[in-house]
Amino acid sequence: MKDLYDDKLNELFKTAREIKPDLDKAQMHFETRVMARIKELKNAKPWYLFIWRSVPLFAIIAIISTIISFTFAPATSADPLAPLMHQDDQVNANYLFGEQQ
C-alpha cells in the first residue's frame, strides 16, 4: 500500500535525478592521471615476485647443505631411532657419546 513516505521518496528520487553535478573539473586530465598510475603499477615489482625469484637460491642452499651433511657427517646408524625404540640406556649412552657406530 502506498503511503506518505512512498510519495516523499519518489519526490526525493525525482529531485536527485534532476540534479546534474558539474563533474567537468573533476574529469580534467583524468586520463593523464590514470595512465601515470598504470605506468607506476607496471614499474612496481610486486613483493611476491621477490619470493619466486629467491626460490632457486634457497633450493641451491638446501642441496649444498644436504651434500655437506652427507659428506662430512655420515649417518652412524641405519636406524637412528633404534636406541630409543629398544629403551636400552646403555645403548642410548653409547649412541650419544659416539662409542657405538
Added chain:
Amino acid sequence: MAVEQEHTDESLIKAVIEGDNEAFSFLVIRYKKKIFGMAYRFTQDYDELDDICQDVFIKVFDNLKKFRGDAPFEHWITKIAIHTCYDALKKKQRHTNRMMDIEDLPIRDTSIEAKQSAEEATDFLMWAMSHLKAEERMIITLLELEEKSVKETAALTGWSESNVKVRAHRARLALKKVLEANNERSL
C-alpha cells in the same frame, strides 16, 4: 574528428592488448564521463570520486584480456564500475548525525533558491541512504537514480531478476524506516 573517435572500442582494445598503452587513454577519454556520472551517484563525494574512477579504469586495464566481446564494452565497463562502487560503499558506510525534516522540501522548478532546495533534498536523500546497507544503497541507486530496469540491474549486479525485485523492495522499506524515524525525532 578527434583521434579517439576514429577508432572503435574493439580496435582500441586490440591495440591495448598488443601493448599500445596510448590506445587505452582513448578508451578512458571515451568513457570517463559515464563512469564519473555513475560513481558520483554512488559516492556523492568529490574527494572519493577520482580514486574510485581510477580504480575502475585500472581494473579495466588489468582485465582487458578477459573481455570476450559477447556484450558491448560499455556494458562490461559499467559492470566493473558498479562492482567498484559497491566495494567502496562497503568500505565506507558513512553515518552522519545531521537531522533534517523531510516535510521541509520546498522544491520549485527555477531560480537559485529552488536549486539550493533541490540540492538540500538530494543531500537529505544521500544522508538517508547512508543509513542503508551497501547492497541496499546500490540497488536504490541503480533502479531509482540511474533509472535502470530490473533486467538491466540484474545483468549488472549478477543477481536474478526476482532477487533484484526482493532486494529493491527491502531497500525501499529500509529507506522509508529511516525517513519515518527522522520525522518522528524531528517532531
